[in-house]
Structure formats: structure tokens, C-alpha cells
Amino acid sequence: MDLFSFVECAKETRSLKALFDLLVSCSSEQGFSQVAYGSLTDTGPARLPEYLRAAVTVNFPSDWCERYSERGYNAIDPVVRRTTMLSTPFLWDRLADQHQLQPGETRVLSEAREAGLKHGVTVPLFGPFGRLSVVSFASSFDDADPEHRLSHLNALAWQFHHALAEIAPLSEGRCQIQVALSEREKDCLRWVEQGKSSWEIGVILKVSENTVNFHLKNAMRKLETNSRTHCVVKAIRLGLI
Template identity: 35%
Template sequence: MEAWREDQLNALLAPGGQDDLFGTVAGLVRALGFEHCAYGMRAPLPLAQPEIVMLNDYPEAWQKRYQDNAYLQVDPTVRQGAASLDPFAWSNSDDPLDPAAAFWEDARLHDITCGVSLPALAANSVRGMLTVTRGGERLDAQELRARWPQLLWLGQVAHHGLAREMLTRWRSTSREAMSEREIEILRWVAEGHTNRQIAARLNITERTVNFHLNNAMAKLEVGNRTAAAVRAVVLGILA
């Protein structure tokens, strides 16, 4: 197990972007006896309606079917992953009274019969989930027990790497655009200080504080100082 983890970690740490990293994860998933995988991440922004970013290597027919039928809203694995961070194995339900019976039947028709979902939580409350699936024979207890440690490890490492890659563009772009003074002022805003208090602490005029805050709000694409501070905290700009 230790040798396996070291080999796979080296593969996951190899230079490359989001697509390369996901391709490596997909290869490791197949090596563990599964056929396909999907990674979904609930981005930290916008706060009211967080964006859901998804990657997968499913056949195009299932990808289109999933999107056209808005299955993200009814997928039982997504619902369970959103409700708990506990990893879980699953298989298609045969119960005709199951509220998601139509979804399960459709998945079966696209050769998806079982899988394992691995929710995870990273810094800044970024939540994600790696799901591995296959068709044909369902998982039995013995196979699951043998694969469980590797799957748990892969779920955590994949989430860490993929979430990092997905967030890098937002964070780095915003961080590079901000001046040190703007960041300094936003830190005080985040602490609950008024513009007058910030001006006194930094020995500058309140007008200068307003000037830097307006610039920060424009760069962060928000409408007020509170939203600017919140966005900067979530993106790790004030760290």
C-alpha cells in the first residue's frame, strides 16, 4: 500500500494543468477496477448560488442525457454527498417506488450499475466529490474491503489537486490585480472597522481609504466593501 501511494502521488504531482491531472486520476481509477470517474466541485463563489464545476470521462451519450434531463438535481449520489462527508458505495436501485427510479434505470441503460462516491472538504470550504463507476458486476463486500483504503486516499488527493487547479485561476488573477494597500485595507474591513477607523490606523485620509476600496471592489467585481472583504477572504487573498 505504501509503495502504491508513493507511485500514485508522484503521478499526481507531475507538472500539468486541470485536464492532465484529471486524466491521471481517471487512469488510477481504471487501475482499481472501475471504468469511469467524475469529479464535481462546489465553488466557494458566488455565495448565494455557488457554481458547480464538473469533470468526467463518461461516454458522450450519458453526459448529454445527464445534462438534458437535469440529473444533477435528482442524482441520489450527489444528494448524499452534499449531505455528508462520509464516503459510500452504491448500486442502482431496483425499487420501482424509488423517487429516483427513472434516473437509476437510465444509468443502467448507459452501463452504469455501481460505484463509490468520495466526498471531501478542502480549505475555504471548497467541497468536492470524486465518484468512480462501472457497469456489469456489482461490488461485493470482499472487493470493496480490498479497494477501500486506496479509494479513500485517491478521493482526498484528487480533491486536493483538482480543487487547487480549479481555484488557482480565480485566486491568482484576483491576487495579482490587487495592490498591497488594497489588501491591507480589506483586512481591516474584514475585521469590522469603519473607513474612518482604518484611516486613523494607517495614518491616511478617509478619502484615500475610499479610493482604495473602490478600486478593490471593481477588481473583485462586487458592489460594496463588505462583499469585497468576503470575496477576498474566500479566495484566500487576505491570507
């Protein structure tokens, strides 16, 4: 299922369970059938959709979830710790190479692999005022290729996050903000959704790489996003592209 199909199906969901099941179904097509979603902060105005109450929805193996809870692994889990430090998606396989892990952190990763979570991708989801949620995708396959699936899983996570905000209870005072993108900004975002780089988009549209970056930055500013993927996701959800 591509990103646009996920958006259309998500619009028909009316519950967290249905939306989470849809996310799992889509990520399973990428070889990552085990998913966890949660909020790492529980502060902020309740009137904003980004400020959902802290909760965890997970389909990781039950025995691993029980052990994780009983041993208080959330306090030493390197994935949780790095989520608060990193602004971009990251691979579990790279944590030991890119960071100096403590013995307890290494143990958590090792036991997770033994429990069937052999490869993983985590997507930090930053909102206004320091709000932070997270989606983690895990695979039980030895030959899973998280690096190749990273871009698609990142986009799925953001789409899920926005769709969940839409079905969450909203206050009476919330209003929709109208955003207008130029045709060139829309063109650039459509090609970003297809996985093209700024240079490649420039070749396609017959403009310079700097011009492409200019349009993308304008779109990100208008949609109040801090990454290209987030911008594409929000533009799709708003029906702008």
C-alpha cells in the same frame, strides 16, 4: 499504482486534463474506469486552493451525460443529493437499502446502470466554510467489488483534490504553513495508509489502541483534517510521511 506513486506522478502534472487522466488511469486499475469530478458549491474566498470554481470533469458515457443534462437529472440524482448529506464515501449499490429513495431517484440509478454505470463509489470532499466537491468512480463490470476498493478510491480522490488545488492559480498573498508531526504520529499515519486499524497499529507499535487514537487525533488536528484518510493524504502531499 499505489498512493505514493500517484502523489509523485501528480507532482509532475501541470493541467487539469493531465491530472484527471492520471486519476482515471489509477482508478481503472481498480476496475473503475469511469470518473466524474465536480464542485457542488461555488462560494468562498478565491485565494484559497480549496475554492476552485464550480466545474465538472467527467468521462462517463456521452449518451448518458446528454440524457442526464437534457432531463435535468442533477435535481433528482440520489448520488448528488446524498453527497451533501453524508461526510464519508458511500456505495451506489447501498443507497436503496440505506435510504428511502423517491421513484425519480430510483429511475436515475436504474438508467445509469443501463448506460454502463453498473457500480459506483462517491467521495464527498469537504473543505473550509462549507465548501464541497465530489469525485465519483463507476465501473461497467458486473462483478466489480466497490466495497473492497472503497478505501483506495477514497484516498485517490483526496489526493486528486489536493493536487488540483496545487496547480490552480493562487493569489500572491498565499503562504505555506509549516506543520510538524511527532515520530509516533508519523508512524501511526504510515500504518493507516497501509489499511491498518487502531487496534492493529497498537499491536505493531506495542502501545494501546487509545494511545494510537490519541496520536491520530493530534495529527488530524495539526493538519486540519476531519478523517484519517484525509490526514494521510495531506501528510503525504506535504512530505511529512
